[in-house]
Amino acid sequence: MARLSPRWTTWTLQTIQHHGPMRLADINSALPWIGVHAMAQIVRRMQTSGLLDRPQFGVYDLTPLGCDTQSVYRALSAWHRTHLADDAASLAEAERVEDALGRLRGKGTIPLLHALAQYGPLPNGALRNEAALAAGSFHYRITQLQTDQLITRTSPFSGRGSEYTLTSAARGLTPVYAELAEFARKSHPATRPDQPGATAQQAVRASAAVRRSPAASAELFSHVSDPQPRVPAFVTALSHPSRIR
Structure with a gap:
């Protein structure tokens, strides 16, 4: 949701998907209601989030993750x-x-909907505990979810007090949740430093961590470094007078 929900992300991705690689000026021409500076910030953010790439200077195109949207x-x-x-x-x-994403992106929205889907109708207190929201944030979100037609409030005269329950629209979100979960999986692939695709920097860090480990065996390396002379404590104290041992 953090990648997909910012405003104009959908329009930008759909425009580039339709036209192919585009320059910033061409994207602006296709979406004239977005200012030049705002569009520059949008594509920069989308690059950072992995949705856009620059195959050549000044040209933007969808990444594989951008295509997965x-x-x-x-x-x-x-x-x-x-x-x-x-x-x-x-x-x-x-x-x-964008309207659908706007209904789902608010803080606490997904936990609230999942709680109602899992437990059924819930009163105020129980629902707030499930969402782990502060009182003000909780009441604002509950009001907004009712406005967005995702939850409704049952009658306080039903015998159990006033409760909240999902609307038919919210119960129909299952396919959306499935696609969002799959997109999230592709956004955060599980990699280890010894797997293909891991960066060289990760491999260097892993090697350094092993070398720092006191349990590291000499057989792991092609040579064993010479032992370093021990520095007396009073010399270290003089070098770092403010250090507390």
């Missing part, structure tokens, strides 16, 4: 079209996706 977007658009069509019948696909 399309399945997430299809799931979000289908969910929006199915469950919120009455409110947004004339929206473009990118608008549908």
Whole structure:
């Protein structure tokens, strides 16, 4: 969600996906309502998050991870079209996706929805404990989720007091969750320093860590370094008078 939800990310990715590699000026021409400086910040952020690359100077293109967003977007658009069509019948696909992401990106939204999906209707106190939100943040998020048609409040006269439960739109989010989980898995592949694809820096750090380990065996290395002379404690103290031993 942190990669996909910032504003105009969807529009930028969809534009480059449609046109192919583009210069910043061309992206701005395709999305004229975004200012030049704002667009420069957007593509820079998307580069940092791994969604865009610069195959040549001044040209931006989707990375493999950026291409993987399309399945997430299809799931979000289908969910929006199915469950919120009455409110947004004339929206473009990118608008549908951004509106759907806007309903899901708020702090505490996913934990709250998951708690209600797992335990069913919950009262205020239990739901707040599950979301681990401060009182002010919790009440703001609950109000926003009701506005976004993701939860509803049951009648206080039902015999169990007032509780919150998922709407049919929120219960239809299962395919979206699946695509988001798959995208997150691709965003954070599990690698070890000895696996292909690990950076040289990781390998150097791993080697240094082993060399620092007191349990490191001499057989691990091609040669054993000569023992270093022990420095008397009073010399060290003179070199670092402020150090506390």
